[in-house]
Amino acid sequence: MNVSVLGAGAFGTALAVSLAGNGPVTLWARSRDQADAMQQARENTGRLPGVSLPEALKVTDDFQMATQNRTLLLAVPMQKLRSFLNDHSDALQGRALVACCKGIELQTGLGPIAVMSDVLPDARTALLTGPSFADDIARGLPTALTLACAGTGLGESLQHDLTTANLRLYRTTDTIGAELGGALKNVMAIACGTVMGAGLGDSARAALMTRGYAEMQRFALACGAQPETLAGLSGFGDLTLTCTSDLSRNYRLGLSLGRSEAFDPSVTVEGAATAYAVVARAEEMAIDMPISRCVTGLLDGALTPDAAMAQLLARPLKEE
Numbered sequence: 001m002n003v004s005v006l007g008a009g010a011f012g013t014a015l016a017v018s019l020a021g022n023g024p025v026t027l028w029a030r031s032r033d034q035a036d037a038m039q040q041a042r043e044n045t046g047r048l049p050g051v052s053l054p055e056a057l058k059v060t061d062d063f064q065m066a067t068q069n070r071t072l073l074l075a076v077p078m079q080k081l082r083s084f085l086n087d088h089s090d091a092l093q094g095r096a097l098v099a100c101c102k103g104i105e106l107q108t109g110l111g112p113i114a115v116m117s118d119v120l121p122d123a124r125t126a127l128l129t130g131p132s133f134a135d136d137i138a139r140g141l142p143t144a145l146t147l148a149c150a151g152t153g154l155g156e157s158l159q160h161d162l163t164t165a166n167l168r169l170y171r172t173t174d175t176i177g178a179e180l181g182g183a184l185k186n187v188m189a190i191a192c193g194t195v196m197g198a199g200l201g202d203s204a205r206a207a208l209m210t211r212g213y214a215e216m217q218r219f220a221l222a223c224g225a226q227p228e229t230l231a232g233l234s235g236f237g238d239l240t241l242t243c244t245s246d247l248s249r250n251y252r253l254g255l256s257l258g259r260s261e262a263f264d265p266s267v268t269v270e271g272a273a274t275a276y277a278v279v280a281r282a283e284e285m286a287i288d289m290p291i292s293r294c295v296t297g298l299l300d301g302a303l304t305p306d307a308a309m310a311q312l313l314a315r316p317l318k319e320e
């Protein structure tokens with residue numbers, strides 16, 4: 001099995017480390033300096049410090065060389081996916097591409113699979129998503145993910161290629177459900193972090209997670225997702241992880257909002273742009289997304305945590 005991971009951030013590096021347990025893996029970094037430094041130090045000191053890169057993992061900035069392999073994982077942030085595909089469209093046309101990002105594109109309202117198909121109509125596409133911190137995967141801790149692929153044959157072959165000793169992949173053909181579960185849970189994680197940062201309590205977080213899940217389902221089902229997918233690893237599973245752990249960057253952004261503290265803008269926080277994308281699309285579709293709307297209000301500075309919570313509590317009473 002020959003796999004390349006394109007994008008040497010925290011997640012790309014972690015996946016490459018795990019996959020190297022199966023055989024040779026190439027990890028592509030866009031900067032030559034970064035590729036050289038990683039190749040020499042055998043560590044991604046910037047994004048995944050403390051994890052040794054195994055022998056079977058080669059780091060390069062040579063895109064042509066990296067794309068010789070059969071399976072290509074794309075580990076760049078959601079809002080950068082389109083420009084990455086455009087920059088490398090010649091090499092990626094007609095290939096099997098597995099997106100590893102979570103989110104909805106701000107300009108178009110599309111998820112990762114739809115963006116890949118939009119830019120490269122001949123590509124065969126899949127999505128790897130679900131509850132997993134890069135650090136856990138890289139340290140070989142047990143992890144289960146969802147591999148979403150509309151084509152059963154390609155899905156089975158990717159599931160086989162990308163499963164490792166500690167990384168167990170489940171398969172689905174519901175690409176819409178997998179895309180939306182992974183995108184929306186990040187918005188809910190910002191909300192939950194805010195509640196915890198503001199000291200509003202564990203009970204409030206449990207309420208937000210549950211009503212957030214209802215909101216995720218409402219939106220995803222209206223977009224054509226299957227309810228079982230939302231209840232699986234890519235939806236409920238990732239919601240649980242991200243809303244309860246301060247290893248999550250989305251949750252940590254929320255903590256900062258709750259505490260009125262500054263947050264480093266260079267950190268990848270997918271839920272921020274996705275919140276705006278979801279609210280815009282929900283308005284077009286006349287879907288009620290009160291928690292997502294509050295998250296955009298918090299991000300804008302238009303709402304304080306207390307005002308957001310007061311807004312949610314003052315909504316008309318209804319059946320669960």
Ligand SMILES: NC(=O)C1=CN([C@@H]2O[C@H](COP(=O)(O)OP(=O)(O)OC[C@H]3O[C@@H](n4cnc5c(N)ncnc54)[C@H](OP(=O)(O)O)[C@@H]3O)[C@@H](O)[C@H]2O)C=CC1
Nearest residue numbers: 008009010011012076077078080084101102132133134268
């Ligand atoms: N970290 C995690 O625990 C997990 C992350 N994910 C998902 O993985 C995706 C990536 O996140 P993560 O790796 O953590 O983010 P990081 O911020 O750690 O890394 C992002 C990487 O993308 C690269 N990049 C950005 N723009 C481009 C571009 N236009 N062309 C090529 N490369 C580019 C960056 O390169 P440079 O350094 O040169 O800027 C960097 O290597 C996100 O969607 C995230 O939700 C999913 C599960 C777990």
Ligand SMILES: O=C(CO)COP(=O)(O)O
Nearest residue numbers: 130131132133248249250
């Ligand atoms: O997606 C993740 C866990 O499944 C990682 O979460 P963050 O992007 O919030 O760090």
